[in-house]
Amino acid sequence: xxxxxxxxxxxxxxxxxxxxxxxxxxxxxxxxxxxxxxxxxxxxxxxxxxxxxxxxxxxxxxxxxxxxxxxxxxx
Numbered sequence: 001x002x003x004x005x006x007x008x009x010x011x012x013x014x015x016x017x018x019x020x021x022x023x024x025x026x027x028x029x030x031x032x033x034x035x036x037x038x039x040x041x042x043x044x045x046x047x048x049x050x051x052x053x054x055x056x057x058x059x060x061x062x063x064x065x066x067x068x069x070x071x072x073x074x075x
Contacts (some may be wrong), residue, residue: 021062022062
């Protein structure tokens with residue numbers, strides 16, 4: 001498989017985008033969601049279950065996208 005090089009600027013922007021995706025979707029959004037009125041009034045087990053599913057879903061989507069982008073030599 002041939003390896004093509006990407007520019008420093010594109011590598012930097014890709015890294016920032018990947019970092020921001022994971023920070024927002026696996027840290028900020030679940031934290032925001034657990035404090036929302038919808039889940040604040042739910043039983044603790046239900047709220048924890050929802051957060052685990054949301055966090056895990058975003059994590060799997062992110063890792064899947066990274067694998068897809070690597071296979072196509074986008075990153």
